[in-house]
Amino acid sequence: MHKVLVYTKQLEVFEQIKQFVKNDIEFVICNHFVDTRANLQGCEFSAVIFDDPKDSKLPKIKDLKLVLPVIYLWSKPILSEGVVFQKPFNLFDFVSSLKKIVENYEKRKSETLKIGLWSLDKFSKKLSYEDKEIQLNDKECQLLICLTNSNDCVEKDEILHEVWGYVDGISTHTLETHIYMLRQKLEYTGLEIVLDSKGRYGLK
Numbered sequence: 001m002h003k004v005l006v007y008t009k010q011l012e013v014f015e016q017i018k019q020f021v022k023n024d025i026e027f028v029i030c031n032h033f034v035d036t037r038a039n040l041q042g043c044e045f046s047a048v049i050f051d052d053p054k055d056s057k058l059p060k061i062k063d064l065k066l067v068l069p070v071i072y073l074w075s076k077p078i079l080s081e082g083v084v085f086q087k088p089f090n091l092f093d094f095v096s097s098l099k100k101i102v103e104n105y106e107k108r109k110s111e112t113l114k115i116g117l118w119s120l121d122k123f124s125k126k127l128s129y130e131d132k133e134i135q136l137n138d139k140e141c142q143l144l145i146c147l148t149n150s151n152d153c154v155e156k157d158e159i160l161h162e163v164w165g166y167v168d169g170i171s172t173h174t175l176e177t178h179i180y181m182l183r184q185k186l187e188y189t190g191l192e193i194v195l196d197s198k199g200r201y202g203l204k
Contacts, residue, residue: 001026002102003043007036008051008073020095025102033057040064046102047071052087065130067119069101115148115203116191127189134189139163140182144203147193153202 006014006029014027021027028043030036033053037060040048047069050061061070062081070082077086083101085094113120118129125141127134136144142163147154154162156172164174179201183193194202 002046002106003028004098004102005036005039005043005045005048006030006051007033007049007053010051013051017091017095020091021099024099033060037064040066046105047098049073069105071098071101113145113148115144116189118189118191120144120148127185129189134185136182136185139178140185143178143182147201147203150202153194153196153198153200155200159201 001023003026006027008014008029009031011029011031014029018027025046028039028045030039036048039045045068048066049071050057051073052075053061053072072078072082072084073087073089074084075087078084083097085097108121108123111122113122115127118127120127120136120141122141122145125136125138127136127144143159146159146162156175160172160175163178179193186193192204194204196202
């Protein structure tokens with residue numbers, strides 16, 4: 001069951017919505033912003049819903065720098081980031097959309113690899129931390145995954161097989177060139193590609 005955090009003053013509305021989601025989604029409901037923020041820091045959620053937050057709360061929501069789906073329920077026309085549902089809305093349609101949002105996020109999360117403080121999106125090949133992003137090319141992304149998935153340093157031949165599949169004409173020089181380029185991109189991330197005494201590559 002996936003958890004969705006809800007910041008709302010209209011508790012009875014979500015009691016109705018619970019009847020539609022059944023066992024697919026568990027709502028964690030907060031009616032104070034401080035509790036919402038504490039839950040986001042202490043638990044893992046698949047989405048967060050802000051139900052008619054006051055204008056004064058919008059900068060605070062932005063400061064949370066959320067990477068999970070953010071859904072707003074508004075009773076007035078307003079421009080805001082995230083997914084917006086204008087009240088009144090059909091509960092069945094809302095729940096159907098919410099389930100899709102949660103499913104897509106969970107699927108996307110399975111395509112994300114945590115590397116230290118950074119997250120690597122395997123689909124977009126972007127390495128990100130807070131508001132910083134580093135775009136990798138296909139081979140750089142595969143190299144980083146290969147080094148991350150190993151608990152120890154990796155033999156050059158193993159990397160060539162994993163990333164290039166022993167394609168004719170691929171040499172250790174090709175590997176070293178890509179390692180060099182990847183090192184350049186990782187320079188300020190706190191991640192470092194090392195070469196041990198046996199000539200194997202590792203990530204620390």
